[in-house]
Amino acid sequence: MLETSPLETFLRGxxxxxVILFFMFPIFWIVLMSFQTxxxxxxxxxxxxxxxxxxxxxxxxxxxxxxNAASLDIAFMRNMGNSVLLSVGAVLLALILGVPAAxxxxxxxxxxxxxxAFTLLSFRFAPPLLVLLPLTIYFQKLGLSDTxxxxxxxxxxxxxxxxxxxxRGYFEDISEDVEYAYxxxxxxxxxxxxxxxxxxxxxxxxxxxxxxxxxxxxxxxFALVLASADKQPVTVGALAFVTASGIQYGQIAAAIVLSITxxxxxxxxxxxYLVEGLSLGxxxx
Amino acid sequence: xxxxxxxxxxxDKIYGVASTGVHAVKDLSMQVNAGEIVALLGSSGCGKxxxxxxxxxxxxxxxxxxxxxxxxxxxxxxxxxxxxxAFEGYSLYPPLTVRDNIAFALKSAKLAKSxxxxxxxxxxxxxEIENILDRYPVSISGGQQQRASxxxxxxxxxxxxxxDEPMGQLEPQLRAVLRARIKHFIKERGLTAxxxxxxxxxxxxxxxxxxxxxxxxxxxxxxAAHLKNSPANLFTGTFIGEPPMNVFAASVELxxxxxxxxxxxxxxxxYASSEFDPRVLERIAGVKKLMLGIRPYAVRRAxxxxxxxxxxxxxxxxQTHISTSFAGSNLVIVEHxxxxxxxxxxISVAIAADDLHLFDSETWVALSHGRNVA
Numbered sequence: 001m002l003e004t005s006p007l008e009t010f011l012r013g014x015x016x017x018x019v020i021l022f023f024m025f026p027i028f029w030i031v032l033m034s035f036q037t038x039x040x041x042x043x044x045x046x047x048x049x050x051x052x053x054x055x056x057x058x059x060x061x062x063x064x065x066x067x068n069a070a071s072l073d074i075a076f077m078r079n080m081g082n083s084v085l086l087s088v089g090a091v092l093l094a095l096i097l098g099v100p101a102a103x104x105x106x107x108x109x110x111x112x113x114x115x116x117a118f119t120l121l122s123f124r125f126a127p128p129l130l131v132l133l134p135l136t137i138y139f140q141k142l143g144l145s146d147t148x149x150x151x152x153x154x155x156x157x158x159x160x161x162x163x164x165x166x167x168r169g170y171f172e173d174i175s176e177d178v179e180y181a182y183x184x185x186x187x188x189x190x191x192x193x194x195x196x197x198x199x200x201x202x203x204x205x206x207x208x209x210x211x212x213x214x215x216x217x218x219x220x221x222f223a224l225v226l227a228s229a230d231k232q233p234v235t236v237g238a239l240a241f242v243t244a245s246g247i248q249y250g251q252i253a254a255a256i257v258l259s260i261t262x263x264x265x266x267x268x269x270x271x272x273y274l275v276e277g278l279s280l281g282x283x284x285x
Numbered sequence: 286x287x288x289x290x291x292x293x294x295x296x297d298k299i300y301g302v303a304s305t306g307v308h309a310v311k312d313l314s315m316q317v318n319a320g321e322i323v324a325l326l327g328s329s330g331c332g333k334x335x336x337x338x339x340x341x342x343x344x345x346x347x348x349x350x351x352x353x354x355x356x357x358x359x360x361x362x363x364x365x366x367x368x369x370x371a372f373e374g375y376s377l378y379p380p381l382t383v384r385d386n387i388a389f390a391l392k393s394a395k396l397a398k399s400x401x402x403x404x405x406x407x408x409x410x411x412x413e414i415e416n417i418l419d420r421y422p423v424s425i426s427g428g429q430q431q432r433a434s435x436x437x438x439x440x441x442x443x444x445x446x447x448x449d450e451p452m453g454q455l456e457p458q459l460r461a462v463l464r465a466r467i468k469h470f471i472k473e474r475g476l477t478a479x480x481x482x483x484x485x486x487x488x489x490x491x492x493x494x495x496x497x498x499x500x501x502x503x504x505x506x507x508x509a510a511h512l513k514n515s516p517a518n519l520f521t522g523t524f525i526g527e528p529p530m531n532v533f534a535a536s537v538e539l540x541x542x543x544x545x546x547x548x549x550x551x552x553x554x555x556y557a558s559s560e561f562d563p564r565v566l567e568r569i570a571g572v573k574k575l576m577l578g579i580r581p582y583a584v585r586r587a588x589x590x591x592x593x594x595x596x597x598x599x600x601x602x603x604q605t606h607i608s609t610s611f612a613g614s615n616l617v618i619v620e621h622x623x624x625x626x627x628x629x630x631x632i633s634v635a636i637a638a639d640d641l642h643l644f645d646s647e648t649w650v651a652l653s654h655g656r657n658v659a
Contacts, residue, residue: 177376180343181437183363184370185390199380 027260033253041249056254075229076255079237083259085148086223086233087216090155091209097156098163099205103193105164106171117168121161128221131157139226146228154222159212166211170204171197207273214263234259291317291340291445291477296349296359298335298501303347309335311501313349317445317479322471324480324492328524332501333481334373337447340479341370353444369443373450373481375434377422383429384409384418387436408436411466413459427454432463439470446471446478452487464490485525497521513580515659519649522578522642528606530578531616534646537569544569546577546641549613552591560638565653574646581606581619583640590633598626609634 033041035052060076105117135154136145144150174197182196183189220235238255241248267274298310310332317323325333338344340351342363351359358366377386384405391401409415412432417425431454438446452460468491471478482488488495489509496506505517516522523529538545544561546554558566569575593609593616600623607618607626626632639655651659
């Protein structure tokens with residue numbers, strides 16, 4: 001390790017502080033906003049000094065939004081429940097389908113397997129709006145629009161390619177001979193998959209699942225178009241705070257704080273895995 | 286203990302499309318008898334590991350058949366072949382301790398706990414890994430992992446034990462000790478084993494017979510002594526033996542009572558016709574050009590003979606390697622005493638008819654070994 005001068009250490013500290021401020025300030029500001037009323041939020045100049053209020057959170061949790069003009073019902077907690085249901089359901093389905101598929105792509109190379117795998121990944125490149133119109137029509141015909149199952153299915157466009165590509169990389173890193181050694185020791189390939197490959201790729205599967213969960217949780221456009229109010233997740237539900245009588249900044253901020261809490265906690269908890277997953281396993285170590 | 290017989294019949298292995306793929310194993314037929322240890326010997330890429338993996342069931346056979354005890358197994362999944370294998374890359378299960386790794390197959394075969402424990406203890410003692418049985422693969426050295434992997438294969442009651450470079454990572458002393466112990470262990474139990482190696486010493490020490498492979502073809506399948514004394518072709522001749530056989534291009538002249546071998550730079554080796562079996566003379570009469578092979582330890586320095594010029598002289602501690610310029614090529618002589626010779630010294634060398642190996646220069650097939658026809 002090279003010696004660093006005190007000045008260099010100091011400058012590094014400053015640089016890191018600036019980066020942290022830059023990225024963390026919006027979150028910090030939103031947390032502050034969530035404890036303020038619209039009046040204190042909108043005053044000019046803005047100030048850090050205010051009398052904190054829990055009204056915004058109370059409104060979200062009780063489902064009653066009091067505005068200057070009227071009292072509105074809001075379905076935030078229901079949206080939150082929808083978010084959990086849709087994201088967890090989508091990730092589970094994507095894991096059930098994606099992990100065996102990833103194993104197959106990693107182990108059984110055929111002439112077209114690269115092409116198929118790339119096609120699946122290319123779903124991530126296409127803008128969702130491109131597929132939304134045809135999807136809406138299909139979903140209406142199939143009776144899938146405004147159903148949880150339909151949404152979970154569409155969420156596979158987000159989750160499945162992620163899981164497939166990340167987990168495939170992890171499977172490829174497991175020595176085939178370890179699996180052969182197990183098979184030759186008296187086990188079928190399915191047992192080998194279940195008892196050797198999946199446990200050894202466990203960290204990768206966890207990383208892929210977490211990432212897929214975050215992407216699914218943050219999705220906005222699919223649910224906006226394909227679901228009605230009672231099936232929508234928090235990302236869409238937050239639109240309800242843009243009311244005829246004005247924008248409820250305080251409640252929006254509180255809704256954001258509540259809705260990012262699960263993903264933020266997950267991200268902090270599994271930071272190492274997420275970085276590995278995001279780089280498709282490139283920084284393993 | 287179970288013993289079995291393995292039969293490979295015209296086995297081919299092509300990786301990729303038949304027309305453009307890599308032809309790793311070509312028309313391989315061989316038989317391994319029950320209780321026999323066979324070494325597959327060859328350089329990297331010669332097809333030996335592909336052969337082993339086809340027997341284990343990790344690679345499909347492109348054509349041909351593999352039988353154990355007369356039952357075709359080449360279409361069965363690995364689990365149904367009853368074959369044990371030690372892998373070159375060890376391939377231990379990372380989540381299990383060395384002990385559990387070794388006992389794995391016995392546990393899935395539902396053997397009694399006491400039996401498993403005593404067998405693991407025995408194998409661990411054999412391989413000198415008793416002290417690491419409760420450690421995990423990541424925390425032990427490559428050599429220890431290799432021994433654990435070997436133990437995992439040897440502990441099983443399989444029809445066939447496949448050992449892929451099983452001692453490559455071990456220190457020379459330990460390797461020498463283990464070779465003897467493993468051979469004794471296999472023989473004592475009457476196991477049938479195939480060993481893949483590129484190390485001649487290991488093949489000689491462990492193998493009852495050695496199958497020499499090159500470029501996907503089985504070159505020769507014989508005992509170590511036969512491979513050395515009667516190589517079937519020039520490849521085996523030069524591949525087996527250290528330092529390798531000296532080889533010279535030669536043409537033949539048969540006179541009334543003598544045979545003249547004409548080498549480059551007007552060097553001629555003259556032998557009495559009576560020194561050869563008449564069938565050898567018959568055979569070489571029809572061949573204008575041939576390749577002449579002489580083992581380095583068969584070349585003698587003599588008071589009179591053909592002249593060779595010393596190029597290098599190395600004392601290796603137990604033998605001397607004298608490299609000389611002879612007939613436009615290099616002739617290596619091995620002697621067991623320390624020899625004082627300097628670069629540029631001229632010596633006379635004698636090569637007895639008994640030590641000549643003659644090969645067809647086009648097909649590389651052996652024509653004669655010493656005075657006898659090949």
